[in-house]
Amino acid sequence: NLFPDFDENLRVAFQRETELFMESQLREDRSVVELLSADYTFLNERLARHYGIADVHGSRFRRVLLPDDRRGGVLGHGSILAVTSYGNRTSPVLRAKWLLENILGPPPSPPPPDVPALPEAGTTPDEPRTVRERLAQHRRSPVCANCHAPMDPLGFALENFDAIGRWRTTDAGVAIDAAAVLADQTTRFEGPAGLRQVLLSRSEQFVETFTEKLLTYGLGRGLEYYDRPVIRAITRAAEVDDYSWSSLILGIVESRPFQMRRAES
Numbered sequence: 304n305l306f307p308d309f310d311e312n313l314r315v316a317f318q319r320e321t322e323l324f325m326e327s328q329l330r331e332d333r334s335v336v337e338l339l340s341a342d343y344t345f346l347n348e349r350l351a352r353h354y355g356i357a358d359v360h361g362s363r364f365r366r367v368l369l370p371d372d373r374r375g376g377v378l379g380h381g382s383i384l385a386v387t388s389y390g391n392r393t394s395p396v397l398r399a400k401w402l403l404e405n406i407l408g409p410p411p412s413p414p415p416p417d418v419p420a421l422p423e424a425g426t427t428p429d430e431p432r433t434v435r436e437r438l439a440q441h442r443r444s445p446v447c448a449n450c451h452a453p454m455d456p457l458g459f460a461l462e463n464f465d466a467i468g469r470w471r472t473t474d475a476g477v478a479i480d481a482a483a484v485l486a487d488q489t490t491r492f493e494g495p496a497g498l499r500q501v502l503l504s505r506s507e508q509f510v511e512t513f514t515e516k517l518l519t520y521g522l523g524r525g526l527e528y529y530d531r532p533v534i535r536a537i538t539r540a541a542e543v544d545d546y547s548w549s550s551l552i553l554g555i556v557e558s559r560p561f562q563m564r565r566a567e568s
Contacts, residue, residue: 305391308353309467316350317382317468323364324377334545335513336506339376339406339499343368353381355470372496373470378461379495381468388466393434393474395458402457406502408512411454433474435459456483460498510546511538514555521555522564533558 323345328337346367351359354374359367369375377383387398404410462481465471472479482493485501492501502509514534519526526534537554544550555561 306465306467312349313353313381313467316347316353317380317385319347319364320345320350321377321380321382324380327366329548332547332549334547335510335551336503336546337376338513339378339502339506339509341376342372344374344380350381353467353469372499373463374495375499378499379464379468384461384464384468385466391466393462393464393466395434395455395462397458398461399454399456399458402502403454405516406509406512407505408508408515433477433479435462435474435480436477453486456485457498459483460492460494463494506546507538507542510541510551511535514538514541514551517551518555518558518560521561524564530560533560 324341327333327345328335328341333341343366345364346354346356346359347362347364348360349362351357351367356367356370359365369379373379383401384398387401388394389397400411460481460483462474462479463470463472481495481497482491483498484491490501492498511534514537515526518530518534518537537551537558538546540554541547541550
């Protein structure tokens with residue numbers, strides 16, 4: 304009822320966009336940093352209409368150059384934006400958690416027990432209406448503020464995307480405020496484009512996180528403290544090839560943990 308335009312065709316299109324994008328990155332042996340910065344994606348008419356992108360016709364997916372910097376890289380994909388939202392609203396917390404776990408590396412601390420739920424949207428001007436306003440009320444508790452301070456700014460920058468990835472300028476009738484400051488107060492940014500620049504300024508940190516994910520997959524186990532030097536070595540060696548997919552994959556295949564792994568009998 305809240306999102307009548309969302310249907311199975313759109314759900315499938317979200318998935319297909321990300322699959323085709325990842326396949327193109329791998330086959331063309333691009334820099335993995337382009338997962339954040341790429342200026343193109345794959346759309347059919349249904350998905351292009353959802354994104355507000357013109358001149359894409361028919362059900363066939365094709366490579367499309369993005370008209371602006373709103374949706375660069377995977378951060379603008381409907382698949383990512385929807386899976387990091389609730390069914391009825393966006394969640395800056397879920398989106399920030401996804402960014403910390405998959406882009407910047409260190410995951411957030413688990414929430415303490417018995418954390419109260421986010422208050423419902425208010426109905427009068429004196430009550431918090433937007434998700435951002437309600438989170439501000441939630442952070443008044445020092446216990447909640449400790450966890451939310453480093454997370455919420457990352458999620459606020461994506462608030463222009465609603466729960467199904469459409470671009471919007473208001474939430475509950477109030478103008479979206481997508482400006483944020485990192486918890487250390489060193490960097491101010493605004494919107495998806497600003498967030499993307501913050502992440503790209505930490506591209507080596509992202510590549511280490513990406514390498515950690517690939518190595519975990521390659522080894523078929525969780526990583527230990529003694530795997531950290533291997534991750535750093537693979538990342539440093541791949542820098543000369545602009546962190547291409549092939550340099551990272553070969554670095555993993557040639558690493559001692561991968562070559563010494565044991566297969567289950």
